[in-house]
Amino acid sequence: MNASSPSSKGDQDAFDVERIRGDFPLLARTVHGKPLIYLDSANTSQKPAAVIDSVDRFYRHTNANVARAVHALGEEATSAYEATRDKLARFINAPSRDEVIFTSGTTQAINLVAYSYALPRLQPGDTILVTQMEHHANIVPWQLVCERSGATLKVAPINEAGELIVDPFVELLTPDVKLAAVTHVSNVLGTINPISALSRECRKRGIPLLVDGSQAAPHLRIDVRALGCDFYALTGHKLFGPTGTGMLWAKREHLNAMPPFFGGGEMIREVKFEGTTFADIPHKFEAGTPNIAGFVGLGAALDYVNGIGLEKLAGHEQALLSHATESMSNVPGLRIIGEAVEKVPVISFLIEGAHAHDLATLLDHEGVAVRSGHHCAHPLMQFYGVAATLRASLAFYNTHEEIDAFLAALERVRKLLA
Structure with a gap:
């Protein structure tokens, strides 16, 4: 199954992401006094209360x-x-x-x-x-x-x-x-x-x-x-x-x-x-x-x-991927690594003049959890000529509002490193 991207956020009205988020206890916590924005699901996913x-x-x-x-x-x-x-x-x-x-x-x-x-x-x-x-x-x-x-x-x-x-x-x-x-x-x-x-x-x-x-x-x-x-x-x-x-x-x-x-x-x-x-x-x-x-x-x-349905989950995730990709493409100096036509909501990226680990550390203080490093893929990093990237990986429990908050946090930390 390759889920197609919905044309707008409105197409996802049938997907009650706030109800879904209520099933995941950890998503309600704060980090450094900020609401957690968890964008590291490719590393490990969060667990619903049922699990x-x-x-x-x-x-x-x-x-x-x-x-x-x-x-x-x-x-x-x-x-x-x-x-x-x-x-x-x-x-x-x-x-x-x-x-x-x-x-x-x-x-x-x-x-x-x-x-x-x-x-x-x-x-x-x-x-x-x-x-x-x-x-x-x-x-x-x-x-x-x-x-x-x-x-x-x-x-x-x-x-x-x-x-x-x-x-x-x-x-x-x-x-x-x-x-x-x-x-x-x-x-x-x-x-x-x-x-x-x-x-x-x-x-x-x-x-x-x-x-x-x-x-x-x-x-x-x-x-x-x-x-x-x-x-x-x-x-x-x-x-x-x-x-x-x-x-x-x-x-x-x-x-x-x-x-x-x-x-x-x-x-x-x-x-x-x-x-x-x-x-x-x-x-x-x-x-x-x-x-x-x-x-x-x-x-x-x-x-x-x-119980939710993989097709429904995938549709929401593809809408998130489209939103995140478009928004990140407008950030000055940001380079997305890998832009395949068929992909899941995983985005690796770099920002000119900033080290991936520094960005990840500063984003953490904004409550945003992203992965930095080689992602257990040294040969792939060598292909792209980089030592490390940041990776934002989303799941069906993420929201469009979280993407906007992530981009706002990214802009703040980017300025700190400029």
């Missing part, structure tokens, strides 16, 4: 380990925990709940694929293809398994607008490529990559495609069947759920062929000193006691988002 309450309720009324006890608390905990697997499977339109592996986040999910799927298959002369806009979590694991195997990394280029150039990507899909790994949405640029088209080209050549969906899941309708990829990873804390939660989806044939990455309790069928037989998927990859309360909270987050 916070679900975690609290689990610890107060249900707390027990999962899949280990037959007593009432253990069965209730297991039921609540496994219910989130069903919700995630529906959220991404997975063919089967058994293809949904619980992880601590996208980073762990990608590492699982790197070490359990890619490493056993890589040999000297093989390559893994990534893009120039990847987060470190979709670069470093591949570098590590390449170092172990003698394989190498290939990088597909982007243009100045921050868009993947599809033709060179396809040209790089040569027989030596054993896996391609691409972000669905850039955490720095907000660019939405054409995953379905990339998947189609990869399938023609028998190359599996992994998609980093960490930044996509909060904004877009995810349908792994329609996307056609082989692996899809997402992160719970960016999807309005608790930290330490996430998911790897993979096609069943890959999961059945992959050896376990972590060993321990719950991922086994039988253990003998002579050898161990492992549980079926998904539990083969889920050793040890998980973040049970966190996954219960993630289930509540999915219920919350689905």
Whole structure:
């Protein structure tokens, strides 16, 4: 789904953002005596009360380990925990709940694929293809398994607008490529990559495609069947759920062929000193006691988002993006980094003569929370010839008034640094 931009703020009258904001307790606080304007949702999203309450309720009324006890608390905990697997499977339109592996986040999910799927298959002369806009979590694991195997990394280029150039990507899909790994949405640029088209080209050549969906899941309708990829990873804390939660989806044939990455309790069928037989998927990859309360909270987050409707949320966010982009384009000396045609409400920028960290610090004293730094994307910063940027990343709980207040604060701090 690529949401279209509403023509005016009035088109969003049906979206009651003030009621939505009332569901997020933290948005009501002040910072340095100023009302908080939270523009760092790409870093971590705020959590609705429904999520916070679900975690609290689990610890107060249900707390027990999962899949280990037959007593009432253990069965209730297991039921609540496994219910989130069903919700995630529906959220991404997975063919089967058994293809949904619980992880601590996208980073762990990608590492699982790197070490359990890619490493056993890589040999000297093989390559893994990534893009120039990847987060470190979709670069470093591949570098590590390449170092172990003698394989190498290939990088597909982007243009100045921050868009993947599809033709060179396809040209790089040569027989030596054993896996391609691409972000669905850039955490720095907000660019939405054409995953379905990339998947189609990869399938023609028998190359599996992994998609980093960490930044996509909060904004877009995810349908792994329609996307056609082989692996899809997402992160719970960016999807309005608790930290330490996430998911790897993979096609069943890959999961059945992959050896376990972590060993321990719950991922086994039988253990003998002579050898161990492992549980079926998904539990083969889920050793040890998980973040049970966190996954219960993630289930509540999915219920919350689905209750409002992703299309409605995306429409509001696209209106915010249009408003913010137009307003920021009129600020003297401000340079937006990456202006893709298809993007989510993430805007990285610089202001001439001012360091990103200085601006972020001064904005914080105005009550505005933005991210400054390299955003775990050093190669992308190098492409644009900058050391760091500021990033304003919005979510459906932000308002047009907050954008205006942010721009007013930006003008005040810009003058201080002039």
